Amino acid sequence: MKIIIVGAGEVGYHIASRLAFEDKDVVVIDKDPEAVRRVSEDLDVQVILASGSSPRVLADAGIRDAEILLAVTNSDEANLVACLSANLLSPSTKKLARIRGAGFDDFHEVFKTEAPHIDTVINPEIEVVKTIQRLMRVPGAVDVGEFAEGRVNFVGIRLEKDSPMAGVRLLDFPMVFGDARPLIAAVVRNDELIVPRGDNVLRPGDLVYFISEKKRLADTVKLFNPNANQPLKRVIIVGGGRIGKRLAEALEREFIHTKIIESNLERCNVLSQKMNKTVVLHGDGSDQKLLLEENVGDTDVVVTLTHDEETNILTSLLAKNLGAKATITKVSKFSYFPLMSAIGLEKMVSPRLSAISSILQEIRKGKILSAVAVLGEDAEVIEAVALATSDITRRPLKKLSFPKGALLVCIIRNDEIIIPTGESVVAPDDRIILFAQRQAVKKLEKLLTVKLEFF
Incomplete structure (x- = not known):
């Protein structure tokens, strides 16, 4: 996959870093010498010191061979012109633009059908407001993500001393909490990210990331913090x-x-x-x-x-x-x-991190519905459709060799939300939610797209 990034600011830099880490072919264009120097010295990507809105520069960068153009400069107008130029040279290239001005809000859908024909408009300010509202609705939460049209929540919350979960082995969750149990996707302890196994024990002070149905979220939060769920006034x-x-x-x-x-x-x-x-x-x-x-x-x-x-x-x-x-x-x-x-x-909230999360879901291979960066950039939560061609289907999860640092945390089949066990089987067209540390994403992409003989 070849990706051209116009803009080497914080968003462009960190997207380029993520994609280079996954061995994608990345070209970064910016007219700021200092920004270009930083990318050139830190990342294994091609850099061009020029205006990314110039058709000639885009042509020289290989826009006709690129699958995706990301226009993420600090100027809405420059991003729009870059997409227009790219569309003239390579209509088949997927174009994403970061546009923050409120004056453009009513025209996001128009851009998708008219010139400059932008496939995806990303407004990080709108996404940040949504993130703030989600955090407000879940007292004590550090991260809150929504999937499956809001029916499933991915939440990071600090485990309190008086929590009934403190000191309980994950293996014992079904016996202690029954069907109301959440699925624990990750634990942060002493700044170390742990993808837990059945013999792991939760401790007070752990930052725990879990999956829960929305209708059970309030009760689940009380398991972590019995004093939570005060109304917001x-x-x-x-x-x-x-x-x-x-x-x-x-x-x-x-x-x-x-x-x-x-x-x-x-x-x-x-x-x-x-x-x-x-x-x-x-x-x-x-x-x-x-x-x-x-x-x-x-x-x-x-x-x-x-x-x-x-x-x-x-x-x-x-x-x-x-x-x-x-x-x-x-x-x-x-x-x-x-x-x-x-x-x-x-x-915390970050417009730049919100922009990165929005961009990630557009560039992931497989039928990705959404992707949310968590723990800064250390991990992602990915919502995808299980393709019939992928190796993740038709076999019990316990027989699949998931990449180290990845975990399937939820299966959505029609209107049923399933918290998976080792016996669960993913069927073609199921919606699945996965948690993956950064180093596992590349292998996880392959697992979601085609059958892999070594799995």
């Missing part, structure tokens, strides 16, 4: 930019009492005219006095969404110290991810 948003505005509008529709704290007076005036019920406050969200005046201690969630991630981190720490029940922090720098849990901030 009050939210403070620090930062009234595009993401803050989108989130406030979404919360208004859910009748949740919402306040926005924004430091720019002109932006406050714009927000006050746009919002219906949201209270807009002019001030510094990291001001302790202001937070106390706004009763942050009685707030269910404080979401920090300013353009400065250091401010977001400090404000979240301050809000938590002042008694806020939960915080959600927007972080863009991937290098910060490992540090967040160490300082007590586990609920």
Whole structure:
């Protein structure tokens, strides 16, 4: 598979890194010498220092032989022109564009049918708002993903000391919890990611990733944290930019009492005219006095969404110290991810990571319905259709040699949701959900597409 990436920023860099790790043929184009130098020195990919929206540059990069073009620069307009140029030269190449401007929201579907004919439009800001809402609905959750049209949830949550799961072997889950048991996909302990086996024991403080039917999610969360599931009533948003505005509008529709704290007076005036019920406050969200005046201690969630991630981190720490029940922090720098849990901030969102998750599902081989990056970039949860040609079908799971670090966590057959055992058999056209560490994805792709003689 040949993939051309226009844009060597954080999203382009990390997508290129992921694809190069999986031995795909990658070309990265950017006109920023520093960005190109970084990619060239760190990754085993071809780089071109030029404008990726130029037809001549795309032709030289081999667009006619490319299966996918990813336009992920920081400019919506440049991404649109890159797709237009690619479409003129190679209509069969699949084109994906990152477009963030709210003014384009109503035209996403039009782009798929008209010039410049974009197969997939990715708006990471919309995806981030959805992620924040999912985190709000599951108290204590660090990650929440939805699959099968929302009927299945993939959740990462910290195991509390008073949890009935603490000290229980996974092998004993059916006997202890019966049909209400979740399937544990992964455990993070002391910063180490573990794909568990039956003899593993859960410990208090573990970050546990599990699969649950949506209708059982509330009861399952109580197994991890008996004090969870308090209703969401009050939210403070620090930062009234595009993401803050989108989130406030979404919360208004859910009748949740919402306040926005924004430091720019002109932006406050714009927000006050746009919002219906949201209270807009002019001030510094990291001001302790202001937070106390706004009763942050009685707030269910404080979401920090300013353009400065250091401010977001400090404000979240301050809000938590002042008694806020939960915080959600927007972080863009991937290098910060490992540090967040160490300082007590586990609920994070990243527009860049949301963009990467959206892109992954479009470039995976096999009939992939969705793919979500978890634990930064260490792993993925993949939803796929089991093809009749793949080796994953027609045999009990215990007889399949799954790649090390991969686990099938759910089978969806018609309206039935099956938490699999070793005796379970995947049938052609079943929808399946898999958890895979980064190093297992390449082999898992092969397992999902064609029969493999060595399995």
